[in-house]
Amino acid sequence: MQNMPPQEPSASAPRVQLLTISEEEAGQRIDNFLLRICKGVPKSHVYRVLRSGEVRVNKGRVDQLYRLVEGDVVRIPPIRMAEQSTQVVPKLEFPVLFEDNYLLIIDKPAGVAVHGGSGVSYGVIEQLRASRPDAKFLELVHRLDRETSGILLIAKKRTALTNLHEQMRDGLTDKRYYTLVSGDWKNARQHVKLPLHKYTTGDGERRVRVQADGMASHTIFTLKKKFKEFALLEAELKTGRTHQIRVHLSASGFAIAGDDKYGDFPLNKALQKATATRGALKRMFLHAHQITFTHPETGKQMTVNARLPEECEHFLRSLEA
Numbered sequence: 001m002q003n004m005p006p007q008e009p010s011a012s013a014p015r016v017q018l019l020t021i022s023e024e025e026a027g028q029r030i031d032n033f034l035l036r037i038c039k040g041v042p043k044s045h046v047y048r049v050l051r052s053g054e055v056r057v058n059k060g061r062v063d064q065l066y067r068l069v070e071g072d073v074v075r076i077p078p079i080r081m082a083e084q085s086t087q088v089v090p091k092l093e094f095p096v097l098f099e100d101n102y103l104l105i106i107d108k109p110a111g112v113a114v115h116g117g118s119g120v121s122y123g124v125i126e127q128l129r130a131s132r133p134d135a136k137f138l139e140l141v142h143r144l145d146r147e148t149s150g151i152l153l154i155a156k157k158r159t160a161l162t163n164l165h166e167q168m169r170d171g172l173t174d175k176r177y178y179t180l181v182s183g184d185w186k187n188a189r190q191h192v193k194l195p196l197h198k199y200t201t202g203d204g205e206r207r208v209r210v211q212a213d214g215m216a217s218h219t220i221f222t223l224k225k226k227f228k229e230f231a232l233l234e235a236e237l238k239t240g241r242t243h244q245i246r247v248h249l250s251a252s253g254f255a256i257a258g259d260d261k262y263g264d265f266p267l268n269k270a271l272q273k274a275t276a277t278r279g280a281l282k283r284m285f286l287h288a289h290q291i292t293f294t295h296p297e298t299g300k301q302m303t304v305n306a307r308l309p310e311e312c313e314h315f316l317r318s319l320e321a
Contacts, residue, residue, distance in 0.1 A: 017076040021068045024137035024158045030057065031064040034076070041079055049077055089122045091131035097304050102160040102297050103153065104128075104138070107306045110149040110283045114140055124152065142168065145243065147260070150177070150288025151306045163296035168240060174292040177235040177245055178224070178308060180285035180316070181254040182267055185231035190221045192248040196241045207261065208243040210251045217241045219248045227319040230257065234289075245286065258284040279318030287312060 025033065034046050034055065053061045054077040057068070068074070094106040106124070108114065113123035125140050132138065141153035141164045155161035167173050197214035201207055218238035225232040231254075235245045243262070249255065250262035258268055258281055274280040292303040308316075 015078055019074045019076065021070055021072040021074065022136065023070050026068055026070040026072075027158055027162060028068055029064065030055070030062055030066045030068060030074070033068055033074070037076065038079055045079070049079065089126045089130040092127040093131050094124065094128070097151065097306055098302075102155070102157050102295070104156055105291075105304050106152050106154065108144055108149055108152045108288075110147050110309070113146045114143050114152060125154065128154065141165070142240070144288060145246075145284075145286070147258075147284040148177075148286045148288060149283075149306075149309050151175075151291050151304060152288070153291070153293075160296040164293065167293055171238070172294065174290075175237045175240070175288065176290040177237070178285075178287045178289050178312075179233050179235055179245060179249070180230050180257045180312075181233060181249055182230055182257060182264055183254045185223055185226065185233065185254060187221075188223050192219045192221065192252055193217065194248055194251055196244060196247055198242055206242070208241070208247045210247065215239075215241055217244050217248065219245055221249075225316075230319060232316065256284060256286055257281055259286070260284065274318070277318075279315050281311070281315045283311060285312055285315070 019037070021033075031047065031050060034050065035043065038046055047064065049055055050064050055062070056075040057066060057072050059073075059075070094108060096104065097107055098105040106128075108124060115123040115125045125138060129135065129138050135156065137155070137157055139155050139158075139161050141155050141161060144150065144152055153164065155164065164173075194210045194217060195212060195214035196208050196217045197211035198206065198208050216239065220236040220238065222234045222236070223231060224234055237244065246256055246259055246262045250259070255262070255264040255267065257263070257271060260268060263284075271281040287308055288306065289308065290303065290305050292301065294300070295302050307313075
């Protein structure tokens with residue numbers, strides 16, 4: 001019988017990968033590294049190949065808690081990844097409030113998602129990566145709702161990312177927002193402590209509600225200016241839960257102007273058009289205007305500000321008039 005030549009593996013077949021850990025990748029756990037690298041692979045499968053010993057670091061077995069070191073060589077067994085999207089992400093830069101070798105701080109416009117997913121093909125972080133192809137590392141430090149504008153921190157080194165995450169987890173950062181609510185707000189300063197629970201609606205939309213067994217949540221609201229039917233507030237986050245400001249205000253009886261999830265829907269519709277006594281507002285009035293934190297490299301305290309967008313300023317001027 002004639003011997004058949006060995007078949008070449010198809011170009012699309014999964015292959016063993018050997019990846020050398022860079023300075024930016026060092027310090028993270030092996031399981032988190034694999035979850036990021038293995039796009040489209042179920043979490044359960046990633047942990048299965050870790051437990052089986054198929055993933056090796058410097059030719060040796062490691063457990064999922066192992067922290068990677070610069071220069072480590074990671075062997076990833078053949079795993080079928082999700083097909084790479086052929087969609088072209090448009091290159092886009094955003095107004096820069098601060099930038100150095102460790103941090104990029106931008107002023108995000110309303111209506112732009114911070115990252116792809118949940119029906120959005122791409123967001124701020126993907127567009128920044130597309131416009132900065134030489135950047136070795138760009139990761140979101142935190143998130144903003146799509147309809148919220150203002151300060152967004154992006155780490156340019158993993159050490160900066162982990163440092164800032166620690167500061168946020170330990171309550172060492174100070175994040176402040178401006179928001180406009182409908183109603184007669186009374187108190188100059190008001191603490192709202194209502195536990196929040198995340199859930200998913202029947203159509204797959206993420207929502208949050210006040211619930212007794214929810215996550216402890218704390219916002220401090222300071223009255224900045226009263227108008228006839230509205231009040232401009234500054235919200236100081238003591239915890240950083242999803243939709244925290246929006247749900248705390250809604251549950252307190254004060255809807256954020258333009259909030260399409262937890263707001264006053266007839267009011268939102270009316271605000272779309274200007275009247276004789278005020279201008280139009282075609283967005284949610286929630287803006288991340290200030291953040292204070294310790295620079296991850298220099299150790300110096302920093303405060304960064306982002307002024308209210310023109311459409312919000314214009315609406316406030318029309319209320320004053």
